[in-house]
Amino acid sequence: MVHLYKEVQPTDHFEISLPHFLSTNERQLLTLFYQPLTGPEPISLYLTLWAEGEDLHNHSMTHYYLMNVLSMPIGKIFEARIALEAIGLLRTWRKDEEDSRRFIYELIRPLEAAAFFQDPLLSMFLFSKIGEQAYRKLRRRFTKTINKDTFKEVSRSFIDVYKPVHMNVPKDFAEMNEGRKQDYPFYFEQFDFNLLLSGLSENLIPSSSITAEVKEIIAKLAFLYHLSPLDMQKVVILALDDNMQISNDRLKKAAADYYKLTVSKDAPKMEKTFVQSEQPQTASKATKEQELQIYLETTPPLQVLKDINNGKEPLPSSVELAEDLIMKHGMPIGVVNVLLEYVMLTTDMKLPRKYVERIADHWMRKNLKTAKEAMDLARTERDQYTKWKNENDNKAQGTKRNNTGYKNQARQSKEIIPEWFYKRNKQDEAKQQPDIEKQKSTEERRKKILEALGQSDGEVN
Numbered sequence: 001m002v003h004l005y006k007e008v009q010p011t012d013h014f015e016i017s018l019p020h021f022l023s024t025n026e027r028q029l030l031t032l033f034y035q036p037l038t039g040p041e042p043i044s045l046y047l048t049l050w051a052e053g054e055d056l057h058n059h060s061m062t063h064y065y066l067m068n069v070l071s072m073p074i075g076k077i078f079e080a081r082i083a084l085e086a087i088g089l090l091r092t093w094r095k096d097e098e099d100s101r102r103f104i105y106e107l108i109r110p111l112e113a114a115a116f117f118q119d120p121l122l123s124m125f126l127f128s129k130i131g132e133q134a135y136r137k138l139r140r141r142f143t144k145t146i147n148k149d150t151f152k153e154v155s156r157s158f159i160d161v162y163k164p165v166h167m168n169v170p171k172d173f174a175e176m177n178e179g180r181k182q183d184y185p186f187y188f189e190q191f192d193f194n195l196l197l198s199g200l201s202e203n204l205i206p207s208s209s210i211t212a213e214v215k216e217i218i219a220k221l222a223f224l225y226h227l228s229p230l231d232m233q234k235v236v237i238l239a240l241d242d243n244m245q246i247s248n249d250r251l252k253k254a255a256a257d258y259y260k261l262t263v264s265k266d267a268p269k270m271e272k273t274f275v276q277s278e279q280p281q282t283a284s285k286a287t288k289e290q291e292l293q294i295y296l297e298t299t300p301p302l303q304v305l306k307d308i309n310n311g312k313e314p315l316p317s318s319v320e321l322a323e324d325l326i327m328k329h330g331m332p333i334g335v336v337n338v339l340l341e342y343v344m345l346t347t348d349m350k351l352p353r354k355y356v357e358r359i360a361d362h363w364m365r366k367n368l369k370t371a372k373e374a375m376d377l378a379r380t381e382r383d384q385y386t387k388w389k390n391e392n393d394n395k396a397q398g399t400k401r402n403n404t405g406y407k408n409q410a411r412q413s414k415e416i417i418p419e420w421f422y423k424r425n426k427q428d429e430a431k432q433q434p435d436i437e438k439q440k441s442t443e444e445r446r447k448k449i450l451e452a453l454g455q456s457d458g459e460v461n
Contacts, residue, residue, distance in 0.1 A: 013060045013100070016104075018050070205244075301323075334370050
């Protein structure tokens with residue numbers, strides 16, 4: 001079983017970089033534009049980081065804090081993080097240390113509505129999620145269209161108004177500044193522009209019309225509609241206006257028309273390439289024990305303590321003990337959850353700290369990594385753990401006698417064995433079953449041989 005949180009552990013620290021404070025309008029954009037694309041969990045993570053980032057004195061925190069605030073397992077937090085990265089709302093830096101990692105999460109401002117609708121990938125993604133009617137409603141709400149067809153732009157550029165004192169700016173520096181910063185991570189360089197341009201003559205398509213901005217739109221449209229450079233040659237030709245120029249709107253319309261004519265009348269949809277790998281990689285339905293293992297691997301210990309205690313809030317001492325096992329000792333969450341469940345159910349819903357730490361020390365030396373490993377070890381080492389529990393109970397009784405001055409009658413604690421523990425007995429029965437079946441089969445063959453020889457069972461020649 002491959003776990004997502006191998007990319008990030010609850011004990012890993014992170015800091016938040018918030019270069020600018022966000023506005024109410026941007027909160028609306030997050031809710032109405034980005035949430036349909038990513039789902040609620042990534043946006044919840046973004047809003048939480050946003051709230052924490054506005055604290056000018058914010059300090060380093062652990063991902064365990066996010067797990068408790070969001071009530072999400074570490075795997076879900078990782079998925080939410082990469083969804084924010086893909087959509088252009090978050091940038092992440094990581095620093096590997098000896099036994100842990102440190103992260104910096106930089107929140108990125110959401111695109112303005114006009115820029116969002118101009119982007120072919122994001123706008124089509126939103127269209128496929130919310131439908132045409134809701135999409136048009138959002139456009140009317142957030143964009144104001146002004147007809148500029150009868151107007152001529154007379155805006156002055158920077159160099160028309162200002163002149164630098166020193167003109168000896170390096171050519172490569174000037175060219176570097178000509179490129180437009182991408183609004184979200186999209187590697188349009190992967191598109192084969194050489195093949196595209198090789199089929200377009202200068203007389204047909206002037207090279208001046210293929211600007212950096214047009215190239216980015218071409219690459220995004222090719223990605224969205226799954227069109228090759230040869231297909232995009234036809235799209236570019238269709239997008240030419242009377243002045244032999246190419247606009248973003250004409251490109252998008254030409255690509256959509258070409259797609260409808262050659263591929264499908266239905267609009268393309270976006271799907272995640274990232275597949276959650278915490279589920280068992282089997283075609284059959286997960287067994288009850290597999291479901292329990294997934295639950296223990298992905299659920300915060302605070303929730304496990306609540307579930308064991310029928311939804312009641314656990315005591316602060318129990319929460320502190322669970323957090324110490326994770327934060328101070330670095331035990332995996334699945335292993336901690338198995339330990340909490342095993343001890344509570346075998347000690348009449350108690351969590352004796354010394355007893356828990358003794359088992360935890362044993363499991364740490366065994367280098368347990370998963371809930372399944374912890375469950376298997378608990379089955380095989382039950383007698384040893386029962387001995388440790390009795391020793392712990394005897395010490396507690398001795399301390400109580402010394403403090404009270406009289407001898408209390410030792411009470412037998414009610415021991416409840418976790419349901420998964422009994423798999424050991426089933427495994428033993430399964431091992432014995434083939435021997436029983438083998439004996440039956442041998443006996444049947446022996447009888448058949450005797451009958452073939454004309455003898456009954458027990459006859460002697």
